[in-house]
Amino acid sequence: DAKTTQPPSMDCAEGRAANLPCNHSTISGNEYVYWYRQIHSQGPQYIIHGLKNNETNEMASLIITEDRKSSTLILPHATLRDTAVYYCIVRVASNTGKLIFGQGTTLQVKP
Amino acid sequence: DTAVSQTPKYLVTQMGNDKSIKCEQNLGHDTMYWYKQDSKKFLKIMFSYNNKELIINETVPNRFSPKSPDKAHLNLHINSLELGDSAVYFCASSHAPGTGSYEQYFGPGTRLTVT
Numbered sequence: 001d002a003k004t005t006q007p008p009s010m011d012c013a014e015g016r017a018a019n020l021p022c023n024h025s026t027i028s029g030n031e032y033v034y035w036y037r038q039i040h041s042q043g044p045q046y047i048i049h050g051l052k053n054n055e056t057n058e059m060a061s062l063i064i065t066e067d068r069k070s071s072t073l074i075l076p077h078a079t080l081r082d083t084a085v086y087y088c089i090v091r092v093a094s095n096t097g098k099l100i101f102g103q104g105t106t107l108q109v110k111p
Numbered sequence: 112d113t114a115v116s117q118t119p120k121y122l123v124t125q126m127g128n129d130k131s132i133k134c135e136q137n138l139g140h141d142t143m144y145w146y147k148q149d150s151k152k153f154l155k156i157m158f159s160y161n162n163k164e165l166i167i168n169e170t171v172p173n174r175f176s177p178k179s180p181d182k183a184h185l186n187l188h189i190n191s192l193e194l195g196d197s198a199v200y201f202c203a204s205s206h207a208p209g210t211g212s213y214e215q216y217f218g219p220g221t222r223l224t225v226t
Contacts, residue, residue: 043217
């Protein structure tokens with residue numbers, strides 16, 4: 001699975017959009033981009049995933065560049081409860097299901 | 112209803128003891144996993160079972176033995192506990208790999224402290 005690079009930390013004002021970047025320049029054509037988050041002391045939580053097209057669900061939007069070498073997770077209206085570590089993971093759909101977590105981005109939402 | 116549950120939530124024990132952590136999921140998933148999160152917060156997969164069959168076995172000491180009595184349960188037994196085993200252990204479940212999108216759902220974690 002391709003490696004990902006994320007900034008170690010980011011701040012965001014409450015109510016504003018949080019844009020979390022991820023670089024995955026070695027991504028292969030059959031690898032999906034997944035985002036998870038871990039709120040302090042809780043288990044990781046699935047957010048969203050995508051292959052080529054941009055995706056949106058009730059939690060967030062995922063924007064994948066045309067060359068697929070990077071992506072951005074967007075939390076449209078961040079709240080204090082969105083403070084967490086956000087992990088960007090790339091994975092082949094047909095593999096064993098193993099998730100390789102990096103260091104992620106610690107997002108601090110401030111009032 | 113809790114989707115993925117683990118017991119116990121906290122476990123404090125002495126070196127050399129044997130302990131088990133239990134995991135149950137009510138999502139109807141075929142695949143279950145154990146992850147370990149160490150003190151530096153790195154999350155790493157340990158094992159995965161698909162339909163009671165072991166499919167992932169990372170480089171884990173053989174003191175760790177997973178057991179899956181059925182698709183809904185995956186227990187982790189640890190023999191001869193060592194100080195370095197202190198960590199938070201997360202159980203997760205998903206649909207079988209290769210069946211399309213198979214996001215993983217995680218349990219709340221078991222914090223193991225070995226003294």
